[in-house]
Amino acid sequence: MSVIAVSSYAVSIKSSSIFHSKPFKWSLFLQQSNSALHFRRNPSFSSLKASDNGFVVVEDDLHALLEILPQDLHENLCNEPKRSQLLEVILDLGRLPEARYLGECGGQYLRSTEVSMQELEEAQNAVGEFGGDNRAGIEGTLHRISAIRSRKGLIVGLTCRVGRAVSGHIDMVRDLLQYRESILFLGRPGVGKTTVMREIARALADELHKRVVIVDTSNEIGGDGDVPHAAIGGARRMQVPEPSMQHKVMIEAIENHMPEVIIVDEIGTEAEALACRSIAERGVMLIGTAHGERLENIIKNHTLCDLTERSVDMLLHGKRPLVEVRKRDDQFKVVIERWKAYDGDGI
Numbered sequence: 001m002s003v004i005a006v007s008s009y010a011v012s013i014k015s016s017s018i019f020h021s022k023p024f025k026w027s028l029f030l031q032q033s034n035s036a037l038h039f040r041r042n043p044s045f046s047s048l049k050a051s052d053n054g055f056v057v058v059e060d061d062l063h064a065l066l067e068i069l070p071q072d073l074h075e076n077l078c079n080e081p082k083r084s085q086l087l088e089v090i091l092d093l094g095r096l097p098e099a100r101y102l103g104e105c106g107g108q109y110l111r112s113t114e115v116s117m118q119e120l121e122e123a124q125n126a127v128g129e130f131g132g133d134n135r136a137g138i139e140g141t142l143h144r145i146s147a148i149r150s151r152k153g154l155i156v157g158l159t160c161r162v163g164r165a166v167s168g169h170i171d172m173v174r175d176l177l178q179y180r181e182s183i184l185f186l187g188r189p190g191v192g193k194t195t196v197m198r199e200i201a202r203a204l205a206d207e208l209h210k211r212v213v214i215v216d217t218s219n220e221i222g223g224d225g226d227v228p229h230a231a232i233g234g235a236r237r238m239q240v241p242e243p244s245m246q247h248k249v250m251i252e253a254i255e256n257h258m259p260e261v262i263i264v265d266e267i268g269t270e271a272e273a274l275a276c277r278s279i280a281e282r283g284v285m286l287i288g289t290a291h292g293e294r295l296e297n298i299i300k301n302h303t304l305c306d307l308t309e310r311s312v313d314m315l316l317h318g319k320r321p322l323v324e325v326r327k328r329d330d331q332f333k334v335v336i337e338r339w340k341a342y343d344g345d346g347i
Helices: 060-064 070-077 118-125 171-179 193-208 244-258 270-281 295-299
Strands: 003-006 026-031 037-040 057-059 088-092 098-101 136-139 144-149 157-159 165-167 183-187 212-216 236-239 261-264 285-292 311-316 323-328 334-337
Touching: 060 070, 070 088, 070 270, 088 118, 118 144, 118 157, 171 183, 171 193, 171 334, 183 193, 183 295, 193 212, 193 261, 193 285, 212 244, 236 244, 244 261, 244 270, 261 270, 270 285, 295 334
Parallel strands: 037 334, 183 285, 183 334, 212 236, 212 261, 261 285
Antiparallel strands: 003 026, 026 037, 057 165, 088 098, 088 157, 136 144, 144 157, 311 323
16 A cells, blocks of 8 residues: 655545645545545644634543542542543552553552452442443443453452543544544554544534434443433434444444444454444444554454455356456545543643
């Protein structure tokens, strides 16, 4: 695949200008092989400051997450000057509890005594039941608690991750939403893909007045509980009983609820890639995320490569020398790489 660098900040495709004319902190690329658009964030920038037209607003409901922690850890983190930068709290049986912060390598120990089984059980009771993917949430918030289990099924570790509703930070991709092409966000875990999905869902539903359905496999986009978090605006949310059923719920959303836009987090299996193809063939805009640092990671992934490349089927009709060629378009016309996480100033 050849890639062409685009030096201009205003790009027109099919006679439609799809980018803001003023510069922003992303580099732009075109995939020559399939005319898909791909742009990459400049790694020299750690955040996008508030724009001229508004401010980045962050809501984290941090107190709700701290309440499930042991009392001494709760108090320590409440008094921590960097609490607005808190990324996650790690509780592993027999080890020191650890806090990790955005933009920092490594973590910070919260006390000098190890985590006990009793503390893990109390935290588990405060959270409630974990799903088949060993994830749980706190109702009315965007926080996520993930469990590590022993061979006997006992919880021996918890990752308590802070979920933040960040609004006012998608101006850089707003024109892409109006362009109505499907968009795939790439990035390592923790760089802010889900946060962007949440705000895009709100903007599409409330500002562009689209019929938006979120397929929320782990309740990360819309938060835990049956009533979705206000951060998704007027977008509708479909929960998924088990992670293995995500592709089925994607098709159900199309067939039953007439969406104009489907939003799905963490596309990672062949069945989900096939569901993306089915959605694209029905003319519905799809916005999704996948794990990977670069577009090349997806292209080399045999399970997901069909998301971003055109493919060709060759059918041989019996013994006759007749070959039929069928060409399929890529499911995502736009691919966005995210290299940096939210660091308190914006995205």
